[in-house]
Amino acid sequence: MKIINRYLISELFVPTFWSLFVLTFVLLLSEVLNMAELLFERNVEFSTILKIIGSSLLYLTGLSIPLAFLFGILMCFGRLTGENEIIALKTSGISNFRIAIPVFYFTMFLFCVSFFLHVSVLPRANWAVEQSLHNLAQNATSLLEEKVWLDYFGNSSIYVEKIYKGDKLHNITINQPIENFDIPRVISAVNGEYTLEKTTSTVNLTLFDGHIDEPSQNRDDTYLRIDFKKYNISFPINKREFSKTQKKMEHFTFWELEHKIKNTPKDRKDYKWLLYEKNNRMAISFACIVFFLIGFPLSLHFKKAEKSSNLLIGVILVLSWYILMLTGRGLTLGGHIPVELGSWLPNIVIGIAGVILNLRMASQ
Numbered sequence: 001m002k003i004i005n006r007y008l009i010s011e012l013f014v015p016t017f018w019s020l021f022v023l024t025f026v027l028l029l030s031e032v033l034n035m036a037e038l039l040f041e042r043n044v045e046f047s048t049i050l051k052i053i054g055s056s057l058l059y060l061t062g063l064s065i066p067l068a069f070l071f072g073i074l075m076c077f078g079r080l081t082g083e084n085e086i087i088a089l090k091t092s093g094i095s096n097f098r099i100a101i102p103v104f105y106f107t108m109f110l111f112c113v114s115f116f117l118h119v120s121v122l123p124r125a126n127w128a129v130e131q132s133l134h135n136l137a138q139n140a141t142s143l144l145e146e147k148v149w150l151d152y153f154g155n156s157s158i159y160v161e162k163i164y165k166g167d168k169l170h171n172i173t174i175n176q177p178i179e180n181f182d183i184p185r186v187i188s189a190v191n192g193e194y195t196l197e198k199t200t201s202t203v204n205l206t207l208f209d210g211h212i213d214e215p216s217q218n219r220d221d222t223y224l225r226i227d228f229k230k231y232n233i234s235f236p237i238n239k240r241e242f243s244k245t246q247k248k249m250e251h252f253t254f255w256e257l258e259h260k261i262k263n264t265p266k267d268r269k270d271y272k273w274l275l276y277e278k279n280n281r282m283a284i285s286f287a288c289i290v291f292f293l294i295g296f297p298l299s300l301h302f303k304k305a306e307k308s309s310n311l312l313i314g315v316i317l318v319l320s321w322y323i324l325m326l327t328g329r330g331l332t333l334g335g336h337i338p339v340e341l342g343s344w345l346p347n348i349v350i351g352i353a354g355v356i357l358n359l360r361m362a363s364q
Contacts, residue, residue: 004089004094004102005101005102006102008099008102008103009102009103009105009106011076011079011080012072012073012076012077012103012106013072013106014076015071015072015075015076016068016069016071016072016073016076016110017068017072019067019068019069019071019072019075020061020064020065020068023064023067023068023071024057024060024061024064027060027063027064028053028056028057028060031056031060032053032056048132051128051132052129052132052133055125055126055128055129055132056125056129058121058122058125059122059125059126059129061117062114062117062118062121062122062125063122063284065110065113065114065117065288066110066114066284066285066287066288066291067291067318069107069110069288069291069292069295070291070294070295070314070317070318071310071311071314073103073291073292073295073296073299074295074298074299074310074311074313074314075310075311076299077295077296077299077300078299078309078310081299081300086099086300096300096361096362097362100296103292103296104292107288107289107292108289110288111285111286111288111289114284114285114288115282115285118254118281118282118284118285119253119254119255119281120253120254123250123251123252123253123254123256124253126250126251127247127251130248130251144158144160144163144169144194145160145163145248146160146161146162146163146248147159147160147161147248147249147269147270147273148247148248148270149270152237153203153235153236153237154235154236155176155177156174156175156176156177156235157174157175158172158173158174158175158235159172159173159174159269159270160172161269167193167194167195168191168192168193169191169192169193169194169205170190170191170192171189171190172187172188172189172191172192172205172207172210173186173187173188173269174186174187174188174205174233178214178215181215183215185212185213185214185215186212186213186214187207187210187211187212187213187231187233188210188211188212188213189207189208189209189210189231190208190209190210191207191208191209192205192206192207192208193205193206194206196237201236201237202234202235202236202237203234203235203237204232204233204234205232205233205234205235206230206231206232207228207230207231207232207233208229208230208231209228209229210227210228210231211225211226211227211228212225212226212228212231213225249270249273249274249277250277252277254278254281257274257277257278258278260274261274261275261278272332272333272339273333275339276329276332276333276339276342276343279339279340279343279344280325280329280343282343283343283344283346283347286344286347287321287346287347289351290346290347290350290351290354291317291350292354293350293351293354293355293357293358294317294350294351294353294354294357295314295317295354296358297354297357297358297360297361298313298357300361301357301361317350320346320350321346321350322346324345324346324349324350325345325346327345328341328342328343328344328345328346329342329343331345
């Protein structure tokens with residue numbers, strides 16, 4: 001059986017490796033194209049370009065492992081089934097369950113590698129890329145960051161949910177301390193835009209469709225609300241702080257995320273994002289096991305499947321997993337379902353389908 005185990009693992013390793021190579025290359029090419037202007041149209045040292053591409057390569061490889069493993073299983077056992085090698089093993093008295101054992105060992109190895117990468121290595125690689133790009137940019141487009149409370153605007157702090165088209169903002173919240181009051185003035189707006197005045201080190205915000213809430217001067221625990229269609233406001237920039245970039249959730253290691261979650265009030269906007277990020281990393285790593293559960297019985301089911309058919313099945317499964325991930329993310333951040341359920345939704349749905357297929361395969 002040791003010979004058969006080694007044979008099955010070697011047969012599985014080759015398509016998994018090539019799938020990982022192709023997926024990572026495609027994702028890396030997309031990243032490089034997005035950074036092309038910054039990397040190649042400026043006087044950037046070649047060593048810096050290599051550092052950015054190398055860190056991006058490591059990060060994207062970690063994301064590609066579960067998907068590559070799914071394609072590897074489908075192509076490997078699709079070929080073995082199509083060439084009657086699986087039938088030969090069964091004729092020799094080797095059951096599907098016994099065939100799956102070395103595959104499961106390989107699955108657990110990839111799961112451990114993926115989990116280690118997601119909890120420690122990939123956040124550091126992503127942070128290295130972010131720092132390098134920030135150092136290259138140092139312009140108005142790097143002034144604001146999404147989903148992070150920024151506190152280098154004088155004594156005010158700003159939170160922006162989404163930045164698009166360079167200077168367009170969506171869902172902006174500004175906290176401004178008020179002298180002799182413990183409660184800050186809160187300015188909220190649906191949309192906005194900003195400009196940077198480098199000569200005066202100020203940022204100018206133009207906010208649209210929002211309101212200003214501030215405590216009453218009577219100190220009776222009531223708020224005054226002022227609605228506005230358009231509101232202009234300027235902030236001084238702390239140059240020392242602006243010279244640095246701040247870590248986002250995807251840059252935190254698993255332990256840094258844990259610490260951040262414990263020290264973030266549950267009513268803060270970013271608490272749910274932090275909790276989702278933590279669970280999502282574990283869910284992506286666990287996808288290796290889920291894809292084993294669904295991929296192994298599927299690859300044995302289509303006895304005459306061509307390689308193109310196996311690839312099509314893989315694409316359908318990956319798209320289904322991705323759509324479920326986006327659905328879970330939207331429902332979670334919209335407050336409709338718990339964070340844990342939303343982040344694990346694709347694994348739960350596809351995992352249940354995989355268990356059903358395995359039970360049907362075992363009963364045959």
